[in-house]
Amino acid sequence: MSKIRCRCNNVLSNIDAPNDIELIVYSDRQWENEINIGIINSIEIPSPKYNIWRCPVCDRIYVFEKGNDVAIKVYALEDEPDSEMLPTDV
Numbered sequence: 243m244s245k246i247r248c249r250c251n252n253v254l255s256n257i258d259a260p261n262d263i264e265l266i267v268y269s270d271r272q273w274e275n276e277i278n279i280g281i282i283n284s285i286e287i288p289s290p291k292y293n294i295w296r297c298p299v300c301d302r303i304y305v306f307e308k309g310n311d312v313a314i315k316v317y318a319l320e321d322e323p324d325s326e327m328l329p330t331d332v
């Protein structure tokens with residue numbers, strides 16, 4: 243994967259290395275399963291199952307599965323932040 247057009251029309255690319263588009267994200271479970279606590283060697287860190295891209299223009303988040311160039315999820319910001327949103331124990 244190297245270039246996509248965001249729904250806001252901005253072109254996103256991960257050709258430059260490093261870049262500010264592609265995010266490397268691990269779930270906590272994947273991190274715990276694949277990282278040796280106390281001995282972190284970045285060369286030995288396996289590539290994650292998902293690639294996450296963020297559009298710097300509209301802040302949409304694109305989720306790609308490893309080996310699939312079509313986004314499986316697209317997240318867009320809500321128009322109004324929810325001021326009622328509070329942490330929950332549930």
Ligand SMILES: [Zn+2]
Nearest residue numbers: 248250297300
């Ligand atoms: Zn965008």
